[in-house]
Amino acid sequence: MRYELFYWPDIPGRGEFVRLALEEGGADYVDVGNDPEAGGLPAVEALLGEDGGARxxxxPPVLRAGSQVIAQVAAILQFLGPRLGLVAKNPRDALWTHQLQLTIADLVAEAHDVHHPVGIGAYYEDQKDEALRRAEEFRTQRIPKFLGYFERVLAGNPRGTGHLVGARLSYADLSLFHTVEGLRYAFPRTLDRLAPRLPHVLALAEAVARRPRISAYLASDRRLPLDENGIFRHYPELDP
Amino acid sequence: MRYELFYWPDIPGRGEFVRLALEEGGADYVDVGNDPEAGGLPAVEALLGEDGGARxxxxPPVLRAGSQVIAQVAAILQFLGPRLGLVAKNPRDALWTHQLQLTIADLVAEAHDVHHPVGIGAYYEDQKDEALRRAEEFRTQRIPKFLGYFERVLAGNPRGTGHLVGARLSYADLSLFHTVEGLRYAFPRTLDRLAPRLPHVLALAEAVARRPRISAYLASDRRLPLDENGIFRHYPELDP
Known part of the structure; x- marks a missing residue:
């Protein structure tokens, strides 16, 4: 099975959560938006329009797996999980993994809204005052609440603090890794301040980065750099 | 199986998406937050704290089903769907239903953020100017985009326009119904203007309201009224 990932080119964005699963799972896949030979941006846009079909x-991101087309990061990962060995087989653990993924998705959405609090379609520069207000709450309350929650989950995992679910890597671990990477990029001072309270979260992020397939991916040109066009943006004024 | 729903008392909130599934499914359930005998608000708060256990x-909302505790609306509905006959059995249709539910969740989150664009923990009155800005985009771009999407899905359903997935009711239909109700409450003028472009969405919402169990529920005192403490709030200045 050759998987096709459809996502905007040039940014990691929400596509990154899918890429990390495909990479760690050793999947055969093409990143359509970043591969002109596979169709590039026009193919992504076509799938959102006339090529979208009845479903x-x-x-984006959208995953095409043969005749099946799946959107929504959490749904894509739920689909890929068992196929790539990135989720437990028993339904309880699988649902718990999914629940954690949905909470990561909520954090990611808030990380985006910090720089776009009043207009998703408008420029950051046109909503800077509002972003300054929202960023304060995000830094002082929301990041600590979300990452503190994952710290608590890791600390309370009866199978050890190395993974969110059970004793093995899941797609939620990969997503938490990228979320920590993104937050560290966008809010480095905040993350530095919080670090002493997040030993297990930060250890998990480091362990994911050291996995052979992930570290090879991170060193490759398939890994796109975080920048100010994506979800996690570093505007120093938002992280004083 | 007696299900226990843990959610803040007195508002429909995100708990409503779960209530509608439990009601339509004819489930035996207790709405803990609204039932002092079942523990009321203290029981909800305890579950978020010391009673939360290792997972x-x-x-909230949180569903307790025997020894299983599930949070996140979409995860709860994915769990309840097959148990209450509210989702197709085949995995493709079930995943498509879930994907639609996640898109409804995105719309609901944006509907909330309209009145809380810069501070989730702050009062609306303290972020009114920002809300006015955000509401304009929500009214003119986001509501049309989201509801237009569901209109397209209904119009393109090869099994008929009466349901989002296949030829039978699913939990996504119930959730779309409540989302339309909420948007109609919060943005009545906007919904009136959009109505001619949303025939299938509005017909689905009406059909759901007429279902015997749902109409009995809507007429009962278990159905909590929408008000300005919930997700969908009617501030006339945001819907000119």
């Missing part, structure tokens, strides 16, 4: 995606 | 919920 159209609302927004 | 704690991040936020």
């Amino acid at each position: 159209p995606p609302f927004a | 704690p919920p991040f936020a």
Whole structure:
């Protein structure tokens, strides 16, 4: 099975959560938006429009697996999990993994809204005052609450603090890794301040980065750099 | 199986998406937050704290089903769907239903953020100017985009326009119904203007309201009224 990932080119964005699963799972895949030979951006746009068929995606990322087309990061990962060995087989653990993924998705959405609090379609520069207000709460309350929650989950995992679920890597671990990477990029001072309270979260992120397939991916040109066009943006004024 | 729903009392909130599934499914359930005899608000707060155990919920709603505790609306509905006959059995249709539910969740989150664009923990009155800005985009771009998407899905359903997935009711239909109700409450003028472009969405919402169990529920005192403490709030200045 050759998987096709459809996502905007040039940014990690929400596509990154899918890429990390495909990479760690050793999947055969093509990153369509970043591969002109596979169709590039026009193919992504076509899938959102006329190519969407009777079950159209609302927004990227979208995964095509043969005749199946799946959108929404959490749904894609739920689909890929068992196929790539990135989730436990028993339904309880699988649902718990998914629940954690949905909470990561909520954090990621808030990380985006910090720089776009009043206009998803408008520029950051046109909503800077509002972003300054929102960033304060995000830094002082929301990041500590979310990452503190994952710290608590790791500390309370009866199978050890190395993974969110059970004793093995899951797609939620990969997603938490990238979320920590993104937050560290966007809010380095905040993350530095919080570090002493997040030993297990930070250890998990480091352990994921050291996994052979992930470290090879991170060193490759398939890994796109975080920048100010994506979800996690570093605007120093938002992280004083 | 007696299900226990843990959610803040007195508002429909995100708990409503779970209530509608439990009601339509004819489930035996207790709405703990609204039932002092079942523990009321203290029981909800305890579950978010010390009672959370090794797999704690991040936020309500939470469903307890025997020894299993599940948070996140979409995860709860994915769990309840097959148990209450509210989702197709085949995995493709079930995943498509879930994907639609996640898109509804995105719309609901944006509907909330309209009145809380810069501070989730602050009062609306303290972020009114920002809310006015955000509401304009929500009214003119986001509501049309989201509801237009569901209109397209219904119009393109090869099994008929009466349901989002296949030829039978699913939990996504119930959730779309409540989302339309909420948007109609919060943005009545906007919904009136959009109505001619949303025939299938509005017909689905009406059909859900007429279902025997749902109409009995809507007429009961278990159905909590929408008000300005919930997700969908009617501030006339945001819907000119």
